[in-house]
Amino acid sequence: MTDAEPENLSRFHVLVAGGGNAGLCAAITAARSGVSVCVVEAAPRAWRGGNTRHTRNMRVAHEEGNGILTGPYPVDEYMDDLMRVTDGQTNLELAELTINASQELWDFLAEQGVHYQPSLGGTLSLGRTNAFFLGGGRSMLNALYRTAESLGVTFFYDTKVVSLDIENGFFESCEVVSQWQSDQPETRKLEARAFIAAAGGFEANIEWLKEAWGPAAENFLIRGTPYNRGAVLKQLLNAGVASVGDAKQCHAVAIDGRAPKFDGGIVTRLDCVPFGVVLNANGQRFYDEGEDFWPKRYAIWGRLIAAQPDQVGHVIIDSKSIELFMPSVFPPLQADSLEQLAVEMGIDSTAVSQTVNQFNQACRGSNFDHTVHDDCHTEALEPPKSHWARPIDTPPYYAYTLRPGITFTYLGVKVDKDARMIMHNGSTSGNLFAAGEIMAGNVLGQGYLAGIGMTIGSVFGRIAGSTAAAIVRN
Ligand SMILES: Cc1cc2nc3c(=O)[nH]c(=O)nc-3n(C[C@H](O)[C@H](O)[C@H](O)COP(=O)(O)OP(=O)(O)OC[C@H]3O[C@@H](n4cnc5c(N)ncnc54)[C@H](O)[C@@H]3O)c2cc1C
Incomplete structure (x- = not known):
């Protein structure tokens, strides 16, 4: 067995829950470090990729235009924009990290096979600040999936993480349920030495939305995937991970x-x-x-x-x-x-x-x-x-x-600059990482800046993948 090969299909070095932008950036980065990775994705293959499928662009800082981006968008301006929309409700350290690291995303994604196109005209005028994906989010995702597959990442589609075995901030295993044959769900245990939560928010869970909004939530429409129901988030919070954000805060x-x-x-x-x-x-x-x-x-x-x-x-x-x-x-x-x-x-x-x-x-x-x-x-x-x-x-x-x-919810898990989850008692978790919507509330206490959802996912996906691989190797 080489380092990158799983011993079998129930034990991996790194297990990623969720196959959207954040999960894929994490999986690719970890796999490039030579560890075995599996991605558990709740949706069937044709519907993989959660809310990322619907995206068009990602906000990136840069010092000059490049023929597609029409001009410079310096880090300081990006930071000012974020402070304005959040009214200062952000973790400054993580916000600065996100915006600084956004400068690398254009090249990083291009290396994974993602192509860009000039911004289309329209009402949001983002040609200077946002990198638009050629073919939209679905085509961007397909490029990431192709790259991850070529690196040997194992994918379980139509498979939900339903419970997590976490002892004192250490992930040991999780139970997953596969729906490959609709009448016979298959339950099994997957083990890993590091866990990356990239399973989105809870916006598709109307019952949970009702806890925050009351019966009004029955009348909300959900703009994205029906699979982001917050099951992983809930398990993590129940296991003692600290939460960040307010259940009522969301992009709507x-x-x-x-x-x-x-x-x-x-x-x-x-x-x-x-x-x-x-x-x-x-x-x-x-x-x-x-x-x-x-x-x-x-x-x-x-x-x-x-x-x-x-x-x-x-x-x-x-x-x-x-x-x-x-x-x-x-x-x-x-x-x-x-x-x-x-x-x-x-x-x-x-x-x-x-x-x-x-x-x-x-x-x-x-x-x-x-x-x-x-x-x-x-x-x-x-x-x-x-x-x-x-x-x-x-x-x-x-x-x-x-x-x-509702686009996505902000209540999530608290993380540090290594994308590692923080426990309720303030200690750092052992091998629990998070990226994307599930931790976006660290940066977005309120408000929204078009394109930053994908930035947060890619930046923290890369960090989570690299730190998770590092602890496995050590
Ligand atoms: C209509 C729309 C347009 C948008 N446009 C933009 C845009 O242009 N730019 C931008 O920056 N942001 C945009 N956003 C927000 C953006 O989609 C998110 O910020 C980003 O995609 C989040 O990535 P993610 O990987 O965290 O989550 P997702 O892409 O949603 O991926 C989460 C994955 O986890 C899976 N999952 C959920 N629960 C489980 C479970 N229990 N077990 C296993 N898997 C699970 C889901 O199936 C899903 O594939 C848009 C959102 C919507 C809805």
């Missing part, structure tokens, strides 16, 4: 209310809020739709809608704005009068007409320009609309129903 955006319960991905996002008004189920406005540019505000609308009655919002625009945002997958509701539109939306037409009329009468300014903070605002209206406020008066009128779309 407003998405089309007709999106599927799980896995709707990025196409269900709607970017028309700044061009119209958003009403709740009672026909009332509840927040400034033109507070700032949409890329800076889209991530607060999931929470805003989660706080409304029945967790629903209705955005109304008119024909002046229908061409100004990315087209929606599902066509909007359409009517020639606001009253008729309200009937189609299923809310009280008197309330809708009153709210829109009040809004129309409060609109001031005439230089509408959605590329700048223009002078179109409301006067003496509560809540105000600070920019891009134009009367909604030109039929046909359009409406979309909005629901909170």
Whole structure:
């Protein structure tokens, strides 16, 4: 047996739970160090890769543009951006580490077969700061899987880690259940000398979300994989690993209310809020739709809608704005009068007409320009609309129903700069490591910076893979 070969298929040097970006970066790095690695992935092969499948880009610091990235994005600017969105709610040491190490990710991923493409136009304007994957996250993942396979990593698909045997901060083994034949689940034990948790957050576990959000969570839609149910996270917390983050903190955006319960991905996002008004189920406005540019505000609308009655919002625009945002997958509701539109939306037409009329009468300014903070605002209206406020008066009128779309949760396990988990009593665990969503709350106490989810996964995946391999070799 060479160092890289498993003694058998139940004992490995390093066991990785979860086969998304974080797990794959960890597995590749550990395998390159010459230790045997297995990845246990809950989804069947065709659905492997969790939320990473849905991604398009990763935020990386760099000193100059490179033909695809359009200009420099220095470490200090990245750090300032992170401090702004988190309002300082971050572990500074780990945040600095993440951002410094992000400078190596372009080359690291390219070495694993990942290709890049220029940023597409669109509403988020990330061409300078974010590396876009050619073919999106799925193609990026396929490259990582091919590389990992070529390095001899063993994959168990359709196999969930269901329990962990951890004694005083030392992983000994875990129980996994394979669903290869749907009527006959197969349970067995896998042993390893180091364990890397890369099994995502608990966003697909509605019962757990309800513990934090109450019954409102029943109305949330989950933008990503149904497999991130937090089973590994729960086991780790039960085994005495310290938690980080708040169960209610998550990335949540407003998405089309007709999106599927799980896995709707990025196409269900709607970017028309700044061009119209958003009403709740009672026909009332509840927040400034033109507070700032949409890329800076889209991530607060999931929470805003989660706080409304029945967790629903209705955005109304008119024909002046229908061409100004990315087209929606599902066509909007359409009517020639606001009253008729309200009937189609299923809310009280008197309330809708009153709210829109009040809004129309409060609109001031005439230089509408959605590329700048223009002078179109409301006067003496509560809540105000600070920019891009134009009367909604030109039929046909359009409406979309909005629901909170949960991207991922932030409650996770506490780690140090070696990606090693910290125990509840403050001691360092023996051989427990974490990467990706399951520990992202160390860096993201609140808020979000587009593309940093993948950065955290790759940076800590590499660190976890390398430290786990090092303790095995020692
Ligand atoms: C629609 C959408 C778009 C996004 N776009 C971007 C983007 O462009 N850029 C960006 O930075 N971030 C983006 N994100 C966030 C990004 O997806 C995550 O930050 C990142 O993919 C997390 O990687 P991960 O490896 O930690 O988790 P995942 O990629 O979710 O992988 C976790 C894996 O663990 C497996 N698993 C779960 N439980 C178990 C278990 N018990 N046993 C075994 N395996 C288990 C799952 O099947 C899954 O494959 C997006 C998310 C969504 C939903």
